[in-house]
Amino acid sequence: MTVERTLSIIKPDATRRNLTGKINAKFEDAGLKIVAQRRIQLSKAQAEAFYAVHSHRPFFNDLVSFMISGPVVAQVLEGENAVLKNREIMGATDPKKADAGTIRAEFAESIEANSVHGSDAPEAAAQEISFFFAAIDIVA
Numbered sequence: 073m074t075v076e077r078t079l080s081i082i083k084p085d086a087t088r089r090n091l092t093g094k095i096n097a098k099f100e101d102a103g104l105k106i107v108a109q110r111r112i113q114l115s116k117a118q119a120e121a122f123y124a125v126h127s128h129r130p131f132f133n134d135l136v137s138f139m140i141s142g143p144v145v146a147q148v149l150e151g152e153n154a155v156l157k158n159r160e161i162m163g164a165t166d167p168k169k170a171d172a173g174t175i176r177a178e179f180a181e182s183i184e185a186n187s188v189h190g191s192d193a194p195e196a197a198a199q200e201i202s203f204f205f206a207a208i209d210i211v212a
């Protein structure tokens with residue numbers, strides 16, 4: 073059994089609609105444990121730094137504008153194969169392609185306002201968790 077941690081962000085479209093609890097229930101019902109969580113307003117510089125890997129993509133500026141349009145909830149999810157499991161719970165990036173029952177199928181508004189972000193690999197998860205949390209903030 074591989075217990076992992078992954079970084080999740082509940083995005084501004086979801087916090088605006090007060091969906092934090094419903095989204096958290098999806099994680100918990102699937103067996104992931106929320107071991108750290110904070111609601112924050114990202115600055116432009118912070119959003120640009122978090123999404124630096126996408127800085128050359130055509131959607132980068134719109135993505136940054138969207139991510140600073142309201143509060144986000146950053147969280148660490150822990151559980152068996154947490155990185156992959158969270159990606160299954162979220163569903164495809166484009167909600168039109170997301171499987172029924174996934175967060176994005178149920179809640180996302182568009183490919184940009186897609187309600188949640190999740191790390192795509194264990195190495196990315198470690199880096200993204202350290203972007204938002206110190207070790208002392210994570211309580212298993």
Ligand code: CMP
Binds near residue numbers: 126131165183188190
């Ligand atoms: P996320 O998992 O947070 O990682 C990058 C984000 O860019 C992605 O989710 C989408 O919300 C956003 N995005 C906007 N447009 C696109 C696009 N055309 N293709 C992929 N991601 C996009």
